[in-house]
Amino acid sequence: xxxxxxxxxxxxxxxxxxxxxxxxxxxxxxxxxxxxxxxxxxxxxxxxxxxxxxxxxxxxxxxxxxxxxxxxxxxxxxxxxxxxxxxxxxxxxxxxxxxxxxxxxxxxxxxxxxxxxxxxxxxxxxxxxxxxxxxxxxxxxxxxxxxxxxxxxxxxxxxxxxxxxxxxxxxxxxxxxxxxxxxxxxxxxxxxxxxxxxxxxxxxxxxxxxxxxxxxxxxxxxxxxxxxxxxxxxxxxxxxxxxxxxxxxxxxxxx
Ligand SMILES: NC(=O)c1ccc[n+]([C@@H]2O[C@H](COP(=O)([O-])OP(=O)(O)OC[C@H]3O[C@@H](n4cnc5c(N)ncnc54)[C@H](O)[C@@H]3O)[C@@H](O)[C@H]2O)c1
Numbered sequence: 201x202x203x204x205x206x207x208x209x210x211x212x213x214x215x216x217x218x219x220x221x222x223x224x225x226x227x228x229x230x231x232x233x234x235x236x237x238x239x240x241x242x243x244x245x246x247x248x249x250x251x252x253x254x255x256x257x258x259x260x261x262x263x264x265x266x267x268x269x270x271x272x273x274x275x276x277x278x279x280x281x282x283x284x285x286x287x288x289x290x291x292x293x294x295x296x297x298x299x300x301x302x303x304x305x306x307x308x309x310x311x312x313x314x315x316x317x318x319x320x321x322x323x324x325x326x327x328x329x330x331x332x333x334x335x336x337x338x339x340x341x342x343x344x345x346x347x348x349x350x351x352x353x354x355x356x357x358x359x360x361x362x363x364x365x366x367x368x369x370x371x372x373x374x375x376x377x378x379x380x381x382x383x384x385x386x387x388x389x390x391x392x393x394x395x396x397x398x399x400x401x402x403x404x405x406x407x408x409x410x411x412x413x414x415x416x417x418x419x420x421x422x423x424x425x426x427x428x429x430x431x432x433x434x435x436x437x438x439x440x441x442x443x444x445x446x447x448x449x450x451x452x453x454x455x
Pocket of ligand 1: 218219220221225242243244245263264265266279291292293294295314318338341342343344354385386387388389390391392393394
């Protein structure tokens with residue numbers, strides 16, 4: 201692993217990253233750990249331990265973000281191992297792609313549960329612990345579909361719009377406590393999940409690349425870099441922002 205220079209506001213701090221064992225979250229875990237941040241990953245993936253095994257500064261709290269006790273246990277573990285949590289990345293989320301008339305109530309509840317309840321429980325626990333300390337930086341993973349819409353993604357669009365709104369609502373409520381809350385809104389990111397959909401003929405990655413003004417998908421480490429900037433002191437005056445990491449996707453309004 202190549203050592204990277206310390207970043208103001210990341211080195212020596214403690215971060216909790218939900219969904220930090222795969223895809224974008226794993227890139228966040230690596231980026232932060234390599235910058236000297238001590239990281240606790242809250243993830244329900246049984247392979248989470250293996251995913252971060254090579255990182256010195258990372259530990260795993262196995263659990264579900266929709267379970268209040270699991271979220272609390274992850275913060276407790278982080279505090280025991282590394283001290284007070286300075287940074288929270290509420291990143292765990294699930295996608296859903298289904299015509300609305302085929303979406304049953306159970307499916308709707310599933311996406312709301314992970315993408316909204318899970319983020320609420322994470323930021324609520326974060327706030328309970330950060331407010332008395334008078335500091336903290338929280339970054340939520342929204343999506344381009346928390347900014348614009350696409351057909352057959354009702355639950356995803358509504359839940360991610362809620363995540364974007366949560367960043368703004370919490371930012372204005374907690375600014376006086378020294379806590380910043382921002383969101384990132386990635387475009388289509390090259391993850392094993394997308395590549396699997398492509399391999400099964402359920403997604404046309406070439407079409408997505410052509411729709412993106414920059415002509416390519418986003419890489420996981422690029423999303424992690426923006427999250428690191430937002431979590432660090434380098435973004436000191438920024439709060440309540442939904443920052444696109446999308447190659448120009450949401451700016452584009454032509455054919
Ligand atoms: N991949 C993309 O193109 C893309 C684009 C925009 C936004 N996003 C968002 O980025 C985030 C990460 O997506 P990804 O593509 O890296 O997905 P991923 O499936 O590769 O990783 C998600 C991780 O979250 C964990 N997770 C899921 N539900 C959980 C739960 N209930 N409790 C604990 N852990 C749970 C999974 O085990 C997994 O490790 C999601 O919020 C997603 O909506 C992804």
